[in-house]
Amino acid sequence: MTAAPVPGAGLPTSAVAQHLVLRPSGHPAADPSGHRTALDPSGPLALDPSGALGQLYISFWIPTAVLTAALVIKLPSIVKLWRDPLLRAVGGLLLLACAVFVFAAPPTIARVNRITGVPNISAPWVYSLITAFCASCLLLILAWRGGPSDRPGATRRAMRWVIGVYSAVIVSLWVLFALADTPVERLRDLDTYYATTPFMREEIVLYLVAHTVAVLITYRLVRNWVRTDGLDAWLRWGLKFLGVGYALNLVYDSAKLTSVLARWTGHDLDWLSTDLAPPVAAVSATLVAVGFILPHAGQYLHGRLRVRLGHWRLRPLYLLLRTAGGSGVPFVLRAAPELRLTRRETFIRDVLLQLARHFDEGLLRRSYDAAVDLGHEPGRARALAAAVTIRDALAVQEAVAARKRSAHPAGVDGPAPTPPWTSPSAPASLSSQASPSSSASPDTTDLLREIEAVSRVLRHTDEIEAVRVRAAAAAESVPAHE
16 A cells, blocks of 8 residues: 555554544544544644643653653663563563554654555554564463473463464454555544454454453453462562553453444444543553562562661661771772671671670570560560670670770879779679680570661660669579578
C-alpha cells in the first residue's frame, strides 16, 4: 500500500495510539453508515487544553516515565549479570513496553507514516509490539517462577510454545494488513472504524484475542504464585501489583472487544474504545511496571536502609568503646555504607575482646536477674546486663591504667592516687577484678553476637542505672545471709 496521507485528515493512528494521543477538535465528515470518519480537511486542527492535559499526562507520559524508570533501575543489574536469562527477560519486557508507548506517540506515528508513505502503517507495527510484549510477559513469568532447576524441561517447552504461537500471530498481523484496504487514517477509533473492513477486521480481532489470552494466562499464573507460602514480602507485593495490572488489562480488552462486536451488530459503543479503554490502559501499564520494579527496588532500598540503620544503632556502643580503644575507625569519605558498617562492627568486637579480661561474670548474672526482676523480657535483660558489665569493665581498665601510671610518676613525688575500685560508690565488681590476671577471660560469644542490642539499650541510661543499682544491692546482701 503506497497511498499518500490525506491532507488535513489528521495524524495516523493505531489501536494503541487511540488512547495515547491528543484528540483534535473539528467537524467530522459523516460516512454512509453515520459513524465518524476523518476530520474535515478544510478545518484546522485545534486542541482542547483540558483534554490535552488529561490525555497527554495520564495516557502517555506517566506510563512512559514509570516504564523508563523501571528500565533504568534494572539496567545496571542487566549489564552486570548479562548471562542471567531472568534479568535479560526483564530487560526485554521493559524495553518492549517502552517501545509500545514511544511508537504509539503522535509524533512518532506521523513520522513513521510519512517515511513509509503508507497510511495506518503504525497499526500493525504497534499491534506487533503489543503482541511481542504479551509474549515477553508470559516468558518472564514462566522463567521467574520456574527457574533453572524446577521442571526445566516443561518450562522450556512452554517457552518454545509461547515464542512459536506469538511469532505466528505477528506474521499474520502483517499479512492481514497487506491484504486490507485502509485508505483513511484514523486518530482514535481505528478499531471501531475498520471493525467491518475485510482482513482488517480479522487483524483487529486477532490482536485483541492474542492480547486477551496472554493476559488471562499471566493473570492466572500470578494469582496462583502470590498464594504460595514463604514468598519474600517485596516479591509478594510486586505480584499483587502485577495481578491488579493484568486484571485491568482484561477490562481494557473487554471494552475494546465489546465496541468491535457492537459495530458488527450495527450499534455504536465507540465510547468504550475511545473513552473507557484509554485511562484503563494507562493505569494498567503503570501498575504492571510497578509490579516488576517493586521486588528489585524494594529489596535494594531495604538493604541500604538496613545497613545505614545498623551503622546508626551501633553508634552508642562505638562511642563508649572508643575511649578504651584509644581511637575510633578512621573516616573515609568515599567508603560504601556496607564497608563503614563492617569496619564499625569489627572495631567494636576487637575492643570487646581486649576488654573481656576485665568482665565480671558474677556481675553479669546479677545484672541479668535484676533486669528480669524489673520486668524486662529476656532479650532486653541480656542486653542491659551486658551494658552494665561493659561499663564496669571499662572502669576497671581505667583503674588499672591509673595504677600503672601512679607506679611510675613523671617527676611527681607524693602518694599514689587512690584506685577507683576502693571508692565506696564504686561497683562491688571493681574490687574483685583489681588484678586482671586473677581469673580467666569469660566466654564472649553471645556478647559479640548481640552488639546491636547492647548498643541500643545504651541510649536508655536510666534503665542501665536501675539495673546496676539493683545488682549492687544483690551483691551486698550475699554476705548478710551467710
